[in-house]
Every structure is written in C-alpha cells, then in structure tokens.
Amino acid sequence: MIKTDVVIVGAGPTGLFCAHQLGIIGLKCEIIDNLDKIGGQCIELYPDKPIYDIPAIPECTGEELTKNLIEQIKPFNFNFHLNERVDEIKKKDEKWFVKTSKNSEIITPNIVIAGGVGSFEPRKFSAKGIERFEGKSVLYSIKDKSIFNGKSLVIFGGGDSALDWAIELSKNSNVTLVHRRDEFRGAPSSVDKIMELKKNNKIEIFTKYQLANVKGVDQIDSIEIKHEDGEAKSLKADYVLGFFGLIMQLGPILSWGLNIDKKTIPVNTENFETNQKGIFAIGDICFYPGKLKLILSGFHEGALAARGCFKYARPDEKLKFEFSTTSKAVKSRLGIKE
C-alpha cells in the first residue's frame, strides 16, 4: 500500500502543473494516467500542433509543452503510474483509498481529479468472448515488439497505426492486414508501402472484412473473419492486434459519489474542491461559472487546488505564502544551490 499526500488522476498539462505546485509547497504526490504516455490531450491528440496562448511562450507544440512540464517537476521525483486507470475511490478513516486497474493501492488525504474529458481508452473488437484473450493474445497497443518475432499476426484497422505496425512487424513476423473498408485512411506513403509489401508477398491483405470469431483455450489458435457479403474465412493467428483509435470516457469517475453536471464536476473557485472533502477537480473536467477550457485556466486551478490539499495533508501546519524567487525552502525543494 502506497501512502502519499495527494493522488493526481490524469497526467495532462493540468495534472502536471498541479504536481509542480504540490512540490513547491513540500507535498508528495503519485500521478496516475490510463495512457501509456504523459501529456493528456496535448500528446495524444495534437503533439505537432503549435499552441499560441500559453503565457510567456509565444509558440510551442503539444509535445514541447509536455516536455517542459515534465522537466519542471523533475526535481521532485514524483512517481508516475502509466497504463493504469483509477477505478475505485473509497473513504477510509478520514482518508481516501484509491485502487487502479493494475491493482495499485494508495492511501491519501487528497485526490486531485485532472481527468480532462475522461480516460482515453482503445476502441475494442465487438466479437463475442474476445475479452478473455485481451492483454494476452488480443492487443490494442504494443509495448515490446520482440514478442511477435516469428509469429502469425492479424492486424485490424485502416489508419496510420495499423499501417505503420503492419509495415514494421512484417520484417520479422507473418502479417495479415484486415480492414472493413476498401480504402486505407493512412498516409499515402504508408499505403504505397503496404501495397508494395503485398505485391512482394510479404503481407496478406483482406478488405471489407471484420473479425467475427476467435478460437482457442488460453491463447488464440485461429480467428474467423467475415466479408460484408457474409463470406467467412479462417486465419491462423498467434496474436490479434486492433488499431481503431481511442475513445474518451468518464467511466469510473461517474461512480465516485461526486456531483456531475453534463460530464463535468462542479467545484468552488476558492480551492477547486468538489462536493467531497479532500477531492478536488481541475482542468477540462471541472465546472464553475466562467470556466474556460484552456490550459492556462488549468494551471491556475492546479495552483489553488494544491494549496487546498495542504490543510488535509498537514493539518497541524500553516501554509506560508512564499515567492519562488526568494524562498529558501522552495529553492531547496527544487534542488537549487545558493
């Protein structure tokens, strides 16, 4: 069981800057995100797009902003739990008990929900009984491509992820690409490369087909795909990979006993606390009159929520207001030697 001052749900820009503000005032936190990377919408939806309205930064991309936010909290050495969704939150002796999809258990007096528009989840196959193979031989993301060497893979999808992985994995595996339409949506250069691999018998392609059935006991042995005309085909498969994009859903956040209004969490504007003591909400997920869904608003909300957390984490201490330019304590927390 991990003990900490604050659990931050969501490693988007708002969660990251809130972590900085917690570090500055001497609190510890654990940061949890369902994605396999840090940065929320900035990194998942627009890493290469320039942002023009971050104060004092005339222009930076989603990726650059994320990199700088990560750099800014490095001195605090906070722990990230990626690929983990916060599933359960329960009150336990005046504190909060937090459990994730990977069974991490954390006890904390404060939770800051910086969950944006909800957790990013892969769009999944709808074939019956497929759940029992998920995470083993049915995958929606790839962490270690070496497990596929010499194996038979069936990749589903028609966008960039499906095409890029089909091209990459065809170097060491037997790859079949299946798409429910005739046209691929990926970059023209990737489509050309795929067609060239097909011509050279390096990959097999079936279009207008979808996954209909999976066969196997612990691992998949074979699958059945069905053409839109109804014709079925059986394919040998050690692994089935689906790349259908991401959906965002509030999911478990809806069951934490919080007031929810049109998929957002109402908060007060003094410290961004919700209707539950010790649970704060900041960034795109919070709502109050005048709320702007902008990164700069999320930064302000994170700074005030961090101060709100202090009173539950250090009930016997009074938080002193200090400037980072002049405070010895802040500089020491940042590892700055004078």
Ligand SMILES: Cc1cc2nc3c(=O)[nH]c(=O)nc-3n(C[C@H](O)[C@H](O)[C@H](O)COP(=O)(O)OP(=O)(O)OC[C@H]3O[C@@H](n4cnc5c(N)ncnc54)[C@H](O)[C@@H]3O)c2cc1C
């Ligand atoms: C194309 C585009 C362009 C944009 N341009 C601008 C711009 O120019 N300027 C600007 O200010 N804003 C812009 N925005 C908006 C900005 O990106 C958002 O306001 C900002 O990302 C919100 O940050 P956040 O940290 O609140 O949430 P997010 O960035 O959405 O991050 C939330 C994170 O929480 C995680 N999460 C949610 N629930 C759970 C859970 N239960 N367990 C674990 N993790 C969870 C999600 O996986 C996600 O990573 C743009 C948005 C888009 C889509």
